[in-house]
Amino acid sequence: MAKQKILPLFIPMEGCPRRCIYCDQHAISGQAAPVSAAEVAQAAESLPVDSGVQLAFYGGSFTALTEARQTELLQAVQPALAQRRITSLRLSTRPDAVDAATLARLRGYGVTAVELGVQSFDDAVLRASGRGYDVEAALAACRQVADAGLTLGVQLMCGLPGDSREACLRSAYLARELGAALLRIYPTLVLRGTPLARLWQQGRYQPLGLAEAVEVAAEMTLLFEAGGGSMIRAGLNPSPATEAACLAGPYHPAFGHMVRSRIKLQQALAVLAQVSEPRELHYPRTDAPQLFGQAGANAAELRQRYPQLALVCAEVAPGALIAVGGGGRAENTLDAASRALAAKLLANLPL
Numbered sequence: 001m002a003k004q005k006i007l008p009l010f011i012p013m014e015g016c017p018r019r020c021i022y023c024d025q026h027a028i029s030g031q032a033a034p035v036s037a038a039e040v041a042q043a044a045e046s047l048p049v050d051s052g053v054q055l056a057f058y059g060g061s062f063t064a065l066t067e068a069r070q071t072e073l074l075q076a077v078q079p080a081l082a083q084r085r086i087t088s089l090r091l092s093t094r095p096d097a098v099d100a101a102t103l104a105r106l107r108g109y110g111v112t113a114v115e116l117g118v119q120s121f122d123d124a125v126l127r128a129s130g131r132g133y134d135v136e137a138a139l140a141a142c143r144q145v146a147d148a149g150l151t152l153g154v155q156l157m158c159g160l161p162g163d164s165r166e167a168c169l170r171s172a173y174l175a176r177e178l179g180a181a182l183l184r185i186y187p188t189l190v191l192r193g194t195p196l197a198r199l200w201q202q203g204r205y206q207p208l209g210l211a212e213a214v215e216v217a218a219e220m221t222l223l224f225e226a227g228g229g230s231m232i233r234a235g236l237n238p239s240p241a242t243e244a245a246c247l248a249g250p251y252h253p254a255f256g257h258m259v260r261s262r263i264k265l266q267q268a269l270a271v272l273a274q275v276s277e278p279r280e281l282h283y284p285r286t287d288a289p290q291l292f293g294q295a296g297a298n299a300a301e302l303r304q305r306y307p308q309l310a311l312v313c314a315e316v317a318p319g320a321l322i323a324v325g326g327g328g329r330a331e332n333t334l335d336a337a338s339r340a341l342a343a344k345l346l347a348n349l350p351l
């Protein structure tokens, strides 16, 4: 599937009825003030006709803005929509700020996708993170977005206060069962000046380590994508502003690549286990970055487990891997291996 081109415009923490304990959208977006309607119009109209770009309002709770402010922003892009400079609109908001009438109104302005910042489908985690709604409200909001004929995106976090691997996996599974087409995964970071930073300084909160966060995010991705949806981002957009604000936690500018590489490693281990005394692993050139992993971490792990193993770039279909060993050869594809891994995760997940 071709990647959707998006022009993101930020309304940092605008509309939010409360501050979630981990959040500082000003730091993350590097933007102090919300975008104005004039800036929105200018950005949209600077795009060429048939750009194929979707304009997105991120960083706040769009549907919790006053109706006048929502209308001002939505109307600002109508000329660009009419001229096909943008294809459609997307926005992110809170689960407790959507209802059928609002969603119908948004559709009328050209909104085709709504991303809900659910963060977790676990009541204890939602409470501990100061989200201000419960799982029932999150489930209802997801159903309303899907029922309104909009593409449902779900944003989940891992490593929130009170969180666990199982809660994260259950959340990813529920997002898939609710019909979400898109998933974003954000590992919890300790950002300067947030209530979470105080908890961390007092020793009352410990973030996930980087390896653990990558592992959990990879498992969430496997469970979610087995339902046909796409995990479109893992980790915050790397930026100097985020790096400067991050006091602790699993921040890495290549977090998303590390998640995909982790899944690739699992695929490699699965195919290698199918032959005795594996000597070679054949891979297509296109898949080399994920197979070798961030800074060669996967290659090092494979060589540690199989000291005789040679990684061979060969004429192999994208996504496929071929293991060659004493007892013959075996082949798998990323899709098939991912589905098998997801089925195994699901079988061991208390729902």
Ligand code: SF4
Pocket: 012, 013, 016, 018, 019, 020, 023, 024, 025, 059, 060, 061, 094, 117
């Ligand atoms: S996490 Fe979302 S709802 Fe909470 S304060 Fe930040 S932008 Fe607002």
